[in-house]
Amino acid sequence: MQESASAASHARPGKDIAGQEYLAFTLGSEEYGIDILKVQEIRGYEQVTRIANAPDFVKGVINLRGIIIPVVDMRIKFKLGTPVYDQFTVVIILNIGGRIAGMVVDSVSDVTTLTPDQVKAAPEMGAAFSSDFLIGLGTIDERMLILIDIDKLMSSDEMGLSDTIAA
Template identity: 55%
Template sequence: MDMITDAQHVAQHEAVRAQTHAGGEFLTFRLGAEEYGIDILRVQEIRSYEQPTRIANAPHFIKGVVNLRGVIVPIVDLRMKLGCESAEYNAFTVVIVLNVKGRVVGAVVDSVSDVLELGAASIKPAPEMSSAIDASYITGIGAIKNGSGDDASERMLILMDIEALMASADMGLINEMH
């Protein structure tokens, strides 16, 4: 990667981070015990999980491809990509079909929760972490209140730059993306 591309990548990620902090609508989903949120505008559809056709020599987190109305769509298991301890396939397992930089990609998650509108006041900056932890795809933390009064609890929602994650070099999808 040359310096210009690196600088452009950093600028683009900062723009997404700033956009996240302005608030908006997020699709929330579960990976293990954690709840994540992605920009609803990246989501094309949500489908039940079906066994994809395996591709030889693909990274372990790329489960294969499916034919979605004539479009061959790579299926990425986000649980494996992000290091969840287990990845069970059950009735709740779904594929979030995303449109990332003009390319259709499927992301396997444990379950989809809901669509939430978060205002800027509900979004906190992502914590700074050591370089051992790749937090570059985390754009912020959403704090969602459950209930009211003394019974109110707060749910933490990890807001993710799904476009940067899917376009990262280790995904192997980068060659087709511009």
């Protein structure tokens, strides 16, 4: 009995970062990463139905196989200029705490596994979004991923989706 408890405790250290897989995507000239386990699917961008009085970054809603889901444009949310919708623009469908939401990004590149020594703490810089939503910065050779805690970001009050997505 004691051995199994000990084995379980050894499996936990660094579980949140060690060898974790991140979906890499771009917004403007920067690359970001989110936990791949939060991603349900990736779809091409399609027209959304606008919702009156929604914040600018909430593009609207789409009907995903009978489920109406909110769609957030991260370029608008992070104040990265005027979004351009082209053949590379995708919607990442997220499943956060059993709630579904879409996130519009410029493009998706790959899935990357990061080890603890590849993840550095994010500096406090008064970024476009609170560093509370950052896990850190992932580095792979010359490449850097801004790692986002998508659970915290999408369920935050400032996103205005807290009624829709409750983590």
